[in-house]
Amino acid sequence: MPKMEERLPHLVEQLDGWIEKSKSLCQHGKVASYIPELAKGNQAALGIHLIDGYGNEAMAGDASTVFTLQSISKVFSLLLALMDHGEQLVFDKVGMEPTGDSFNSMLKLELVQPGIPFNPLINAGAIAISSLITGASQQHKLDRVLDFFRLISGNEQLNYNEAVYQSELQTADLNRSMAYFLKDKGVIEQSVDDVLDVYFHHCSIDATCKDLARMGLLLAYNGYDPIRGKQLVPKRYVQIAKSFMVTCGMYNASGQFAIQAGIPAKSGVSGGILTLIPGAVGIGVIGPALNSKGNSIAGVDLLEKLSQHYDLSIF
Numbered sequence: 001m002p003k004m005e006e007r008l009p010h011l012v013e014q015l016d017g018w019i020e021k022s023k024s025l026c027q028h029g030k031v032a033s034y035i036p037e038l039a040k041g042n043q044a045a046l047g048i049h050l051i052d053g054y055g056n057e058a059m060a061g062d063a064s065t066v067f068t069l070q071s072i073s074k075v076f077s078l079l080l081a082l083m084d085h086g087e088q089l090v091f092d093k094v095g096m097e098p099t100g101d102s103f104n105s106m107l108k109l110e111l112v113q114p115g116i117p118f119n120p121l122i123n124a125g126a127i128a129i130s131s132l133i134t135g136a137s138q139q140h141k142l143d144r145v146l147d148f149f150r151l152i153s154g155n156e157q158l159n160y161n162e163a164v165y166q167s168e169l170q171t172a173d174l175n176r177s178m179a180y181f182l183k184d185k186g187v188i189e190q191s192v193d194d195v196l197d198v199y200f201h202h203c204s205i206d207a208t209c210k211d212l213a214r215m216g217l218l219l220a221y222n223g224y225d226p227i228r229g230k231q232l233v234p235k236r237y238v239q240i241a242k243s244f245m246v247t248c249g250m251y252n253a254s255g256q257f258a259i260q261a262g263i264p265a266k267s268g269v270s271g272g273i274l275t276l277i278p279g280a281v282g283i284g285v286i287g288p289a290l291n292s293k294g295n296s297i298a299g300v301d302l303l304e305k306l307s308q309h310y311d312l313s314i315f
């Protein structure tokens, strides 16, 4: 198998063809509607954007679609919490293990480590992580979150999507019940409303595949931004985040994705997937039609096909 640099130009040339091969799967998925505003997603869309460490970019399909980060944001709120507090405090609040359950399950909250969510990528874990974002006021916390996403995406225009935020706020009974449980156990120390406000806000940041690709590139380079020539996040924290992406990033389909694609990835219910080729490329995918596990049905297929054809698995 030729080296990665030799395989990439071929992958880029064939990108439209790969989209065509996976796109028909969109009709077999379902756009998320439990947050009503997400139901506006385009069932038929499939797009991809790649960026390498020299700033070369390639895109295909519906890559310019704007969508909210949803659970993809959990990787980066974890990084911000690690930067704010260090490993020890963060892992007092969340565990390091996959659950094998759906992202919004409460089933294991009372097991093993009572009250402590199994990992930071399930909803309960991400809510606990949101409580760790520091700031002098609620507004300061929200500003810090947005500033961090702007920094790591290199996109000063990133913003909260108010309509999705409101929609999520109004349909949040399950997340709210988890947050109250965590507060009762002392995992969350602040007001439930304030913590959820941070959580819903980071889930409702608007982005495109290019933004995901740029954030993926930062992870691919272990926290170093090769385009600006700056270490933005400590390497150790990025290694932690990528480990979670491999073990929990695709929810209770993470094992299957590790076997079929073998690249660290994080999905969100709006149909985005952020992934990367270590040391080489950041990748963003959008495909709002989801499979039964809440991952983009065509996006997963596209990444599995690319990985198998170009031998991208890290294993």
Ligand code: DON
Pocket (backbone or CB within 6 Å): 069, 070, 071, 072, 103, 104, 123, 168, 175, 200, 203, 267, 268, 269, 270, 294, 295
């Ligand atoms: O809390 C929620 O349900 C959403 N803000 C995030 C869910 C999500 O993206 C999980 N998905 N696959």
